[in-house]
Amino acid sequence: MAMVSAVPSGSRSNQIRRPGATDQQSQASIPSRIVLAMQGVTKSYPNGREALHGVDLTVPEGDFVFLVGPSGAGKSTVIKLLIRDELPTRGVVLLDGRDLGRLKRREVPKIRRKIGIVFQDFKLLPNKTVRDNVGFALEVTGARRRDIEPAVDRVLRVVGLTGQADQLPGQLSGGEQQRTAIARALVHNPRLFIADEPTGNLDPLISWEIIQLLLRINELGVTVLMATHNAEVVTAVRKRVVALENGRVVRDELGAAYHRED
């Protein structure tokens, strides 16, 4: 099956990407790997509600994708499928080449280590320092203790929190808390970084800082998928935009604005 190839970061081209269509643009000489692929994914919940219907989505390595759409459009369901909190009713979800629907129970944690995820509400442990919150992700996945500290220091440098390493989340601003969560999500060197409404609890200025950080992480080679309502940010950054409405992909556009511009 023909897959799309990499889209250069910062591309301002405006072509529509239709599900399943090949991408004619290929500045990268080496064909990139596909980090994430959803093929004909339908998700119905036991109450009969169909949250997703025939969704196709392909994200090559190094991409930065905004997942937009009104509440209830299916963004959360996409994320739940990606972290295998839910299984698709029909269709296939591939993450780094693995079919999430066919994973054995004990393989699920290993797949989750390939994903870094942050949420609107940060989900930090209030009684652990920044360093310990980040180290926690390694600790509970069986990392050796001597490997934890250098890895934590590295990601704290990336998010710029080296100076706050020994503070508790309660002592931090909202932006710093989100950066702590980002550091924790990065510490496993994820193949895919998912940000679920990461700026939802932050004021505009801090939101921009977080976006800048996510863009920087993307430049470091991490594939980013960000679900958001923040039209201003999406429009200003001009990245790939995948819009969901009523459980369907209604737009998949490179270098796009939050709203359809044509």
Next chain:
Amino acid sequence: MFAFVAFSLRRAWQGFWRNGLMSLAATLTMVLMLVLLSGLIILLTGLNATLDFVQQEVQVVAYLKDSANQQDISGLEISLQGMAQVTQVDFVSKDQAMKDFLARHPDEAEVINSLPTNPLPASLQINLRDPNDYLDVATYLKSQPTVDRVLNIKQTVDQMVTVIGILRAGGTAILVVVGLIVLFIIVNTIRLAVVARADEIEIMRLVGASDAFIRWPFIFEGALVGLLGAVITIGLLFVGQGPITGFLSDYFRVLPVEASATVGQNIALIVLGTGVGVGVLGSYLSVRSYLIR
């Protein structure tokens, strides 16, 4: 493997102290329930000891003919002692019977003294191993020429056997019911402690911790709650040993000293086993509901 166990133990220890209030609540519930449980066990042990004692006290009394000579009586005594159902045979002479009577009814002394002869018969008092054997021994005694008559206590014995049986069954039933209630309450308290840390479990799942890494710290923590609760309970029982023993000997009259040492040991083991077991079970069940999703 060692690293995993060390990790789990360290996390259990941290979890216990960082959620001090919930841990305290769980531990105190555990202590309360274990004290209740051991109190009940002590009570039932006392009751059982009393019942055993009462059973031993069941005596068959055979009144002897005045004509019986000493040789015949001794022969009968020996043959009775040879019976498997019999634990002890005591001979009460006519004089002894009179003395016992006067001791019980001092007011009657005048009447008794006015009698020309001693009207009270000599008797054999036979202790039984099991009151149910009463009939065997009584039948045997009735067939003996030296025996005048056998005191008919059949009805009394039957009633007592029934009552003791009911008391034993009732005690065991209460113990089982209270045990189940204790289990339920402790499991739920530990569940609360786990629910209070649902965030932590969620984060662990999100960052890709395996089920074992999520489960075992909680199980060790449950064991810790159980262990601590058991140790406190045993401490309380040890401190209360004097009053408890006093209570037992006052209300139940009997509790052999050597038995109380074993009873203490048994209760300590039961308390420890129940505490740790229920702590582990509670944690396992509580965490399981988060893992199966």
